[in-house]
Amino acid sequence: xxxxxxxxxxxxxxxxxxxxxxxxxxxxxxxxxxxxxxxxxxxxxxxxxxxxxxxxxxxxxxxxxxxxxxxxxxxxxxxxxxxxxxxxxxxxx
Numbered sequence: 794x795x796x797x798x799x800x801x802x803x804x805x806x807x808x809x810x811x812x813x814x815x816x817x818x819x820x821x822x823x824x825x826x827x828x829x830x831x832x833x834x835x836x837x838x839x840x841x842x843x844x845x846x847x848x849x850x851x852x853x854x855x856x857x858x859x860x861x862x863x864x865x866x867x868x869x870x871x872x873x874x875x876x877x878x879x880x881x882x883x884x885x886x
Contacts, residue, residue, distance in 0.1 A: 800878055807871040811864055814839050818860045842867075 817839040820826040827836065846859035846866075 795882075797882055800875055803874060803878070804871065807867065807874075810838075811867055814843070814860065814864055814867070817843075 813835055817832075817835040820832050820835065826832050843860055843863055846863045847857070850857075850859040850862060852858070
């Protein structure tokens with residue numbers, strides 16, 4: 794397995810986590826959904842990441858903008874990891 798084959802796997806992991814975040818955010822509109830087993834499982838994975846942003850970005854009225862920033866930053870992190878791996882691949886080759 795070479796380094797180039799790892800990039801799609803890492804991209805898939807970031808995509809799955811992004812979808813988990815989106816589902817968790819949408820579940821917040823239905824309180825009964827968050828208290829389900831699936832909701833608690835998502836909370837274990839998503840809340841530590843989202844909680845970090847909630848410390849610094851308070852809700853404005855009834856709207857919480859921190860998940861939008863969290864997902865946006867996650868996509869920047871994904872792209873940064875891809876760039877670093879591609880640069881490592883260029884150095885090795």
